[in-house]
Amino acid sequence: MSLKIQLASLIGRHIRVRPARLAGHRPVASISFDDFPKSAWTGGGPVLARHGVRGTYYTGGGFCGRTVEGTRFYEAQDLTELAAAGHEIGCHGFAHQPVSELSPAELAQDAQRNRDFLKAFLKGEAPVSYAYPFGRVSPGAKQFQAPRFSSLRGTHEGVNAGRVDLAQLNVISLETRLWNKDRIEAAIHRALHDHGWLILYTHGVSDSPGAYDSSPQMLDWALGKVAAARIEILPVRDALPVALGN
Numbered sequence: 005m006s007l008k009i010q011l012a013s014l015i016g017r018h019i020r021v022r023p024a025r026l027a028g029h030r031p032v033a034s035i036s037f038d039d040f041p042k043s044a045w046t047g048g049g050p051v052l053a054r055h056g057v058r059g060t061y062y063t064g065g066g067f068c069g070r071t072v073e074g075t076r077f078y079e080a081q082d083l084t085e086l087a088a089a090g091h092e093i094g095c096h097g098f099a100h101q102p103v104s105e106l107s108p109a110e111l112a113q114d115a116q117r118n119r120d121f122l123k124a125f126l127k128g129e130a131p132v133s134y135a136y137p138f139g140r141v142s143p144g145a146k147q148f149q150a151p152r153f154s155s156l157r158g159t160h161e162g163v164n165a166g167r168v169d170l171a172q173l174n175v176i177s178l179e180t181r182l183w184n185k186d187r188i189e190a191a192i193h194r195a196l197h198d199h200g201w202l203i204l205y206t207h208g209v210s211d212s213p214g215a216y217d218s219s220p221q222m223l224d225w226a227l228g229k230v231a232a233a234r235i236e237i238l239p240v241r242d243a244l245p246v247a248l249g250n
C-alpha cells in the first residue's frame with residue numbers, strides 16, 4: 005500500500021461524512037459476512053437458523069461462482085436461498101478493490117455494476133447497506149458512497165455508540181486471526197451499557213477456518229453470548245432504526 009493511499013484512508017477515517025447520534029432505547033446487534041465465501045451460507049446459515057437470527061451478507065458480485073486462491077465463493081443459488089430466508093444482501097465492491105485506489109469514474113462504475121448484479125436477488129430494489137472492501141476508505145470515496153446507502157461499514161474495531169459516522173460504522177471481528185473471547189464479551193457489555201450497536205463480522209464459517217474466517221463453534225459461542233445478554237440480533241438494515249432510536 006502506498007503512503008498516499010494509507011494517508012487517504014487515515015484522513016478518510018477521521019472525516020465524519022454522515023455524523024449521527026445513536027439514541028436507541030435498547031442495545032442491538034448484527035452479524036455480517038463479507039465477500040462472501042460459500043461456507044458463510046452453508047456453514048454459517050445453519051448456526052444462524054439455530055439461533056433464530058438473520059444476518060447481513062455483504063456481497064461482492066465479482067466473486068459469484070468463483071474459487072479464488074483456494075476459497076470457494078457463493079453461487080447465485082445461495083443468494084436466492086438466503087434472501088428467501090429473510091437474510092439481508094448488502095453491497096460490497098463488485099471487483100473488491102479498495103475504494104481508496106479507484107478514480108471517481110472507476111468507483112461509480114464498480115458501484116453500479118454491483119448494484120445491477122444484486123438487484124436480481126432483491127426484487128429489483130437496490131441494496132441499502134454497504135461495507136468497504138478491506139475496510140479501506142478515502143474522503144472522496146466516503147462522500148461518493150454515503151448518499152447511496154442507509155449505512156456503510158468499515159473494519160475498525162469498536163462498538164457503535166453515542167456519536168458515530170453512519171458512513172463508516174465499526175465492527176467486532178469474529179475472525180480467527182483476531183479471536184479474543186474477552187474482547188467480544190467486553191464489547192457486549194459496552195453495547196448493553198451504552199445502548200450501542202454491536203456489528204459482528206467474519207468471512208467464511210468452516211471446521212478448518214482460515215485467518216479471516218470463523219468455525220461454527222466460534223459463531224455459535226458469540227451469538228449465544230449476545231442472546232444471553234438479551235440483545236436482539238437484526239440484519240444491518242433493520243438494526244439501524246433501532247440504534248437510532250427511531
Ligand SMILES: [Zn+2]
Pocket residue numbers: 038039096100136137138
Ligand atoms: Zn471484503
